[in-house]
Amino acid sequence: MTGEQQRKPRQKVLERRALRVMQNENVxxxxxxxxxxxIEQVADIARISRDEAGKLIGYQRKEKKQxxxxxxxYLDSANVLFPNGLIMALPSDVRFKSSRGPATSDALGTTAGILEIPIADGLDQPRPGWIVDGQQRSLALARAANRRFPVPVAGFASSDLELQRDQFMRVNSVHPLPTNLVTELLPEVVAAPSPRLSARKLPSELVDMLNQDPASPFHNLIKRASTEPEESRQRVVTDNSLVEGLRESLKSSSGALYLYRNITAGTTDTEGIRQLLITYWTGVRNTFPDAWGRPPTESRLMHGVGIRAMSRLLDHVMVRVNLRGKDPVAAVERELAYIAPLCRWTDGTWEELGQPWNALQNTTKDISELANYLMRAYTDARR
Incomplete structure (x- = not known):
């Protein structure tokens, strides 16, 4: 043993009696x-956020203080029974030593023994594990008066962030997570937990692109679950509205984005979609500069109802625009000029709808009425 090895301190560990259950031979x-x-020595909460490069990190929603x-x-009351355990992702290097004797394992492969869990050496040190389910409970337990209250834990040994996100979404499928949180996590999960969520995965990836690409008119305008509170005031577009608009166009055989999918091969021309989306929405921004980038309370173009309606109009406009032409953005502007005089994004009244500009809401009824009106007016004007 070298002198350096002799001087290296042994990492602190916590020993606990445990059962090892082999549901999965690799985990x-x-x-x-x-x-x-x-709990706070063993595991931390992976808050959803983004690093300086825009990469998604973590997966947990914000704290619900109430x-x-x-x-x-409840924990500080008398006669507490708290069977609601925590699910943790433990580091892959945890050590498990089987108990001695012939009756330590059963027919299901469950083995009794001692689990050695690395722990943080001080509150300023990173925790080796992560809370996958039960973050609100873990916060309450950390603040409870009874510091020795025993808490049941199920921990799977894996440092794979992708697996942790997958398990997080699955264990929360009964009590649905906030839609925007699920939507933002989807691009980071290889296999979506359900067909419904799978249909939102590609649209969410495209929304990420629109938000992060400096060439996009939506650059840093889209509010996602990871958006920090101080940035929220500048983010005026809700991601769910864009995700739904993209999903509709990708799903419908008459959608402009549907043509970029090869159903037989299971491939999608994402670069072609990127070019189309940036071209169309840049044309929208240029056509309505006074309504673009303002809070939805000041502009219904940035409101869910406007985003969804203009997303449906995209399918009609972009079939007439040559993306390889000399100036495709100008071509979009020429197409939108047919309906621009009829739009009341920031003031006035939508005459045919009989609605003040700010009366339209992000409801199925209002979205359909506005989208149908714009598509009908566009089609009639081009005849």
Whole structure:
């Protein structure tokens, strides 16, 4: 052993009696207990956010303070029974030592033993594990008066962030997560948990592109689950409206984006879609500069109802625009000029709809009425 090896301190570990359950031969599952005060030594909460390069990190929603307080009040009451355990992602290097004796395993392959879990050496050190489910409970437990309260934990040993996100979405499928949180996580999950979510995966990836591409008119205008509070004031477009508009166009055989999918080969020309979307929405921005980039309370173009209606108009406009032409953005502007005089994004009244500009809401009825009106007016004007 070298001198350097001799001087290297041994990492702190926490030993707990545990059951090892082999549901998956590559990912061991451990069932054990932790004291409330030990949770923050073992695992942290992976808040959803983005790094400086725009890459998505984490997956957990923001803290719900009232919910946490209600759990804490119960934990601090008398005669507490708290079977609601936590699900953790443990580091791959946890060590499990089987107990000695002939009766340590059963017919299902469940083995009793001792689990050694690395722990943080101080509150300023990174935790080795992550809370996958139960973040509100873990926050309440950390603040509870009884610091030694025993908490049931199911921990799977994997440092794979993709697997952690997948499990997070699956365990929360009964009590649905916020739509925008699920939508933003989807591009980071290889296999969506359901066909419904799978249909939103590509649209969410495209929304990421529109938000991060400097060439996009939506650059840094889209509000996502990872958007920091101080940035929210500048983000005026809700991602769900764009995701739904893209999903409709990709799904419908009459949609402009549908043509970029090769159903037989299972491939999609994402670069072609990128060019189409940036071209169309740049034309929209140039046609309505006074309505672009303003809060939805000041501009219904940036409101969900406007985004969805203009997304449906995209299917009619872009079939007439040659993306390889000399100036495709100008071609979009010429097409939108047919309906521009009829639009009331920031003031006035939509005459045919009989609605003040700010009365339109992000409802199925209003979206359909506005979209149908714009498409009908566009088609009539071109005849």
């Amino acid at each position: 061991p599952l451990y069932l054990f207990t932790l004291a409330a005060e030990e 919910h946490v307080r209600q759990i804490q009040d």
